[in-house]
Structures are given as C-alpha cells and as structure tokens.
Amino acid sequence: MANPTFPRRDPADPDFWDLRYAARFAPWDAGRVPAKLRALAAAGDAPRNVLVPGCGSARDVAYLAEQGWNVLGLDFSAAALEAARAVVGAHAARLREGDVFAPIAEAPFALVYERAFLCALPRRLWGAWAARMAELVEPGGRLAGFFHFDTNDRGPPFGLASQAELDALLAPSFERIEDEAVHDSIPVFAGKERWQVWRRTV
C-alpha cells in the first residue's frame, strides 16, 4: 500500500504527529518491546524514576509499568496518547500529554529511555535536545536507548550522520558506557540503529 499523504506540517509541532496517529500511520511503531529494553529491565537494577519522552503508543511504557518501574510516558500529540491509552490499559496514569521541553514536575529521572524521539526532532532542535537530556537525567543517571544513524535529507526519521555527531551533542554532560548492534529492528531502522547507554557525568 502506498504511503498516505498528509498536509505539510513541521515535525516540531504536535499537528504533524496527530495527523499520522489519527490515520493509524505509524511505521516507526515497533508493536513489540525491543529485546534490548527487555534485557535492561531484566538486569535487575530498576531505576526509581523513568521518563519515556515522545512515548507515542507507549508499548514500552506499558512494559516498564508491568515490570514495576515508576515510569512516565510523555507525548505532546493528543492522538498518540489516545492510541497509547488503548495499549497501556490499567496503566493510563503513567501517560501525560505535554512537551518534553516544558517543565516536568518529576524531573530529574534516574533513566530516560530513548526510542525514536531524537530522530523525530528536526535537526535544528538537537542542541536543545542534548541540553534537555542533561537536565532530565540526574547526575549518575542514564540515557539509554536506540540511536538512528543515516545521512538522509528528508525526515523524520532524521538520522545522525556519525557517532562523532552524537558524541559532540552528549559528551559535555554524558559518557557512553554501552554501544551495541541491534538485531530486532523494524524495517524503518534496520541496519541503521545502535543501542547505547550514556551515563550523566556532570
């Protein structure tokens, strides 16, 4: 089936995502919990306080809540959250409509889980994203998840051109403590994403 067409919107605005979730067009949605997140949860060091920025349909939020984690899924798209409520069921209190760049009462977090949030942001916002991650992760806490590498002009997803680009964004406040290949990517990200864990240093 051909991709549907949508009115032109900026991915920095909720409208962009509302249109797509309302049309049930979400090719970034894995529809399952990635093995790397399951492994992190199984490692037995459940952080107190976890944020999933740009949680979308929130399958990962549901999973972490089921594991007993104190997780907050945040998204500024009302349509995404409508889809999320159907997914999380009894864990609906874990969801909140809001902008990741606006104040969050529970911050800072022991863990921020990244999946398809950075690559959803236009590249002009990446510096602000890195600064925001340094605010949202507590000292010694972790930013963990999937990072998308690609040299495409048109997005989303907007890919990182190189590891050096991500290092330059995060190195001022984080050190990379894990970097692994991903073997269960969905087609949009296959061969182009890596699992990384970054520890907040300063």
Ligand SMILES: C[S@@+](CC[C@H](N)C(=O)[O-])C[C@H]1O[C@@H](n2cnc3c(N)ncnc32)[C@H](O)[C@@H]1O
């Ligand atoms: C590509 S989707 C990924 C959703 C989900 N993380 C997943 O893996 O399926 C990006 C999501 O980020 C949300 N988003 C983008 N910018 C945001 C912002 N500034 N604040 C909150 N949510 C945002 C969008 O509404 C969308 O649901």
